[in-house]
Amino acid sequence: MENLEIILARRPDGRLSPDHFEARAAAVPEPGPGEVLLRTLYLSIDPANRAWMSPVPTYVAPVKPGDVMAGFALGQVVRSNDPSFRAGDIVEGATGWRRFAVTAARNLRKRRMFDPPTALLSVLGITGKTAWFGMAEIGRPRNGETVLVSAAAGAVGSIAGQIAKGMGAKVIGIAGGAAKCRHVVQDLGFDAAIDYKAESVGEGLKRLGIKSVDVYFDNVGGEMLEAVLFRMANFGRIVCCGNVSQYDTATPAPGPRGVPGLLVVKRLRMEGFIVLDYESRYDEAEADLARMIAEGRLTYREDIGEGLASAPAMLVRVLAGGNTGKAMVRVE
Amino acid sequence: MENLEIILARRPDGRLSPDHFEARAAAVPEPGPGEVLLRTLYLSIDPANRAWMSPVPTYVAPVKPGDVMAGFALGQVVRSNDPSFRAGDIVEGATGWRRFAVTAARNLRKRRMFDPPTALLSVLGITGKTAWFGMAEIGRPRNGETVLVSAAAGAVGSIAGQIAKGMGAKVIGIAGGAAKCRHVVQDLGFDAAIDYKAESVGEGLKRLGIKSVDVYFDNVGGEMLEAVLFRMANFGRIVCCGNVSQYDTATPAPGPRGVPGLLVVKRLRMEGFIVLDYESRYDEAEADLARMIAEGRLTYREDIGEGLASAPAMLVRVLAGGNTGKAMVRVE
Numbered sequence: 001m002e003n004l005e006i007i008l009a010r011r012p013d014g015r016l017s018p019d020h021f022e023a024r025a026a027a028v029p030e031p032g033p034g035e036v037l038l039r040t041l042y043l044s045i046d047p048a049n050r051a052w053m054s055p056v057p058t059y060v061a062p063v064k065p066g067d068v069m070a071g072f073a074l075g076q077v078v079r080s081n082d083p084s085f086r087a088g089d090i091v092e093g094a095t096g097w098r099r100f101a102v103t104a105a106r107n108l109r110k111r112r113m114f115d116p117p118t119a120l121l122s123v124l125g126i127t128g129k130t131a132w133f134g135m136a137e138i139g140r141p142r143n144g145e146t147v148l149v150s151a152a153a154g155a156v157g158s159i160a161g162q163i164a165k166g167m168g169a170k171v172i173g174i175a176g177g178a179a180k181c182r183h184v185v186q187d188l189g190f191d192a193a194i195d196y197k198a199e200s201v202g203e204g205l206k207r208l209g210i211k212s213v214d215v216y217f218d219n220v221g222g223e224m225l226e227a228v229l230f231r232m233a234n235f236g237r238i239v240c241c242g243n244v245s246q247y248d249t250a251t252p253a254p255g256p257r258g259v260p261g262l263l264v265v266k267r268l269r270m271e272g273f274i275v276l277d278y279e280s281r282y283d284e285a286e287a288d289l290a291r292m293i294a295e296g297r298l299t300y301r302e303d304i305g306e307g308l309a310s311a312p313a314m315l316v317r318v319l320a321g322g323n324t325g326k327a328m329v330r331v332e
Numbered sequence: 333m334e335n336l337e338i339i340l341a342r343r344p345d346g347r348l349s350p351d352h353f354e355a356r357a358a359a360v361p362e363p364g365p366g367e368v369l370l371r372t373l374y375l376s377i378d379p380a381n382r383a384w385m386s387p388v389p390t391y392v393a394p395v396k397p398g399d400v401m402a403g404f405a406l407g408q409v410v411r412s413n414d415p416s417f418r419a420g421d422i423v424e425g426a427t428g429w430r431r432f433a434v435t436a437a438r439n440l441r442k443r444r445m446f447d448p449p450t451a452l453l454s455v456l457g458i459t460g461k462t463a464w465f466g467m468a469e470i471g472r473p474r475n476g477e478t479v480l481v482s483a484a485a486g487a488v489g490s491i492a493g494q495i496a497k498g499m500g501a502k503v504i505g506i507a508g509g510a511a512k513c514r515h516v517v518q519d520l521g522f523d524a525a526i527d528y529k530a531e532s533v534g535e536g537l538k539r540l541g542i543k544s545v546d547v548y549f550d551n552v553g554g555e556m557l558e559a560v561l562f563r564m565a566n567f568g569r570i571v572c573c574g575n576v577s578q579y580d581t582a583t584p585a586p587g588p589r590g591v592p593g594l595l596v597v598k599r600l601r602m603e604g605f606i607v608l609d610y611e612s613r614y615d616e617a618e619a620d621l622a623r624m625i626a627e628g629r630l631t632y633r634e635d636i637g638e639g640l641a642s643a644p645a646m647l648v649r650v651l652a653g654g655n656t657g658k659a660m661v662r663v664e
Contacts, residue, residue, distance in 0.1 A: 221593065242596060254587060255591045256592075257584070257586065260550060260553045261575045263572040263604030264572045264605070264606065265390045267604050267605050269602070270602045271600070271601040272598065272601075274597075277599065
């Protein structure tokens, strides 16, 4: 057994490239008391990975040059020094970009096998649950309301929109390119899509005859958020889920005009959230998502890279919007 | 009986001055069926008046050049053609900058006399209720949390801070100048004050040993909002009550950096509101505010101009932060 780790070699100060990472061989670590040795099965590749490289602390400690890259993964227990896990268990946790990881048992969560297992990292993983809690707890669309979702062909947006459909909303997706827009409408069942590379969000809403937006599920921030702010309905809600337009740049956009003026005038609520805060309710979300899949009401797509060493290129592709559905890497 | 009206003579494209208004004599209007003729007693002078002059619609129709200036007032019924009011009744409504007004009865609300009657327009008026609903419904500070209030010597901020104190919070006020800061601490009972003309909000919080803010009651928007965003605690709430830094300028500030990035990372809620939406609960707020006054737990100050013709200069003074407490004009 040989270990492999991907380290952040230098901090990106603008656009990320695979050159910012280095792979290195390492020994397989030994678990201490209360710790678990696991083998990574699939590594989750998410825009948030890029945010963690910023020197500014987020909800996780910043990844520094020389550190193994931080990341969420699905793994299998090899050896456990804690009574709550045993060899063979399928677990999830923020175990980083490495083939073998040792981590405290309290930082792991056991998962029941699912077919396909990748769903445990996509629609039934952090990604699907982010969509679920963001829409059900923060956005709370009512029957007949209009919901707009950015990055609608992405891992979270694709699920968020389908959840809103299930809640009786009219759902419009924003995505880049005709192929993604077709996917959003034809495969995911959104009511309509706006190709932001072909028209502005304002033009798209006008073309679709949509006067105002009740819930905006925002994965991207930036100029698109500003444009939508001016088209929100009174008492609208903006779910601040991500800010991917700003993660991979050295020249962040200014804040959106309309804050706080439009928030007052239109009585808007803008609210950020992180799925980790809902951990005590994960079972509820997973059960609901699994039920939607079983009933044929939830479609998901996965974009799976081969080999741990492909993780850097995969992340670069995700940041450029090159993925459709949930990006992950199968660790050999 | 002669009527007097203040009209908006031309639309300000930058800083407002009294020259933008003209007083004109007019006939006393006749109430039609279902209408009421009232005499204005006190005119409320609020930063929001300035926002209504913008060509961009807010929650009220924009005031156009040639229109009588819009405004909220306390009045007394002279003659009523509606069974729900009779001569002598004290009423409130958005009856405009005029001595005599005719308005539909449904747009008026009867008030019980209070001593002093000006309190019906200040602490028991729109102003006090704005503070009450904003703090109790949107900010919701918990016992021991830190609440920061901008424009803390102003009509709304002064009440909002005292309400938060009553809810068990530690309350810091931001005001311009040493005299206002003294008033905020010594008269209103805030725990501390930051004079933004003498130090930045960040410096002030540091000086006071305050690491983060749980609730920010924001009356001003602009750069101060941006500065506070970076100092919010996780799960903090920003009550978007006003944006007075941006009402009286031709060159609005860009939006605050940190939106939406910090909202996600810190799980912040930013929410705008307008007190008019709570009309069905006015009685509850007024009763609570009156109780606080009776028990000596709520101090308020009024800044009363003499004569309807003084309204333009009073509004200009309010926009420049020249008032302490609730600004209004006694209509002769």
